[in-house]
Every structure is written in structure tokens, then in C-alpha cells.
Amino acid sequence: MKKIFIVFLLFPLCLFAQKNYFDSLKAELRKSINDSLKLQLYITLGLEYGPSNPDSAIHYALENIRFVTSKRDKLPIWADWNSSYVLGMALLKACNYPDAQNFFKATETERIY
Secondary structure: OHHHHHHHHHHHHHHHHHHHHHHHHHHHHHHOOOHHHHHHHHHHHHHHOOOOOHHHHHHHHHHHHHHHHHOOOOOOOOHHHHHHHHHHHHHHHOOOHHHHHHHHHHHHHOOOO
């Protein structure tokens, strides 16, 4: 009985910690001026939001793709593939399987070795 009580006591604390984590990532994204750091933050937000809030994951994945296409000459060569992968994972978590499959197929054919 004590174990069940502890679980119910700690669950709200975990949700609060997760909200603070996302808020700190968003604040870091707003004040960041480094392109590589922005890319990493968009990727992290897109992947981390996936299980709990797929709509936000899709939003940040699309923002990531817009950011990568606007800064294509300044970012690493793998940024295009990585942003497509993040969007595919976000669509997969949102149960949009056909669109997710299209993004994964596109990243497979455009992969640079």
C-alpha cells in the first residue's frame, strides 16, 4: 500500500519537472544566437514532445525544417536528413502513418554516405 501511495505522490512531481524541462528548452531556443545550438534544440523539442504531445512535436519539427532550409549553407550536411527524421517520428507518434512513412522513405533515398 505504501508503494502505491508513493507512486501517486511522485507522479505530479514528474509532470511538473517535465513541464519545467520543456519551458527551459523553449527559453534557451528564444535567446540562442548560435545556429548549431538552435538546430539541436529544435531536434530535442521535436523528439521529446513526441510521446506526450504529438501536435507540439510536429510544430517544432516543421519549425526545424524551416530553419534548416533557411540556413542550409551554414549548417552541417546531415541537418536536412535529421530534420526529416524528426518530422517522421513526430508524425508516427501522432498516428499519421502514411505521411510518416513518406518522410522515412525520402530520408532513406537522400542519405549521403
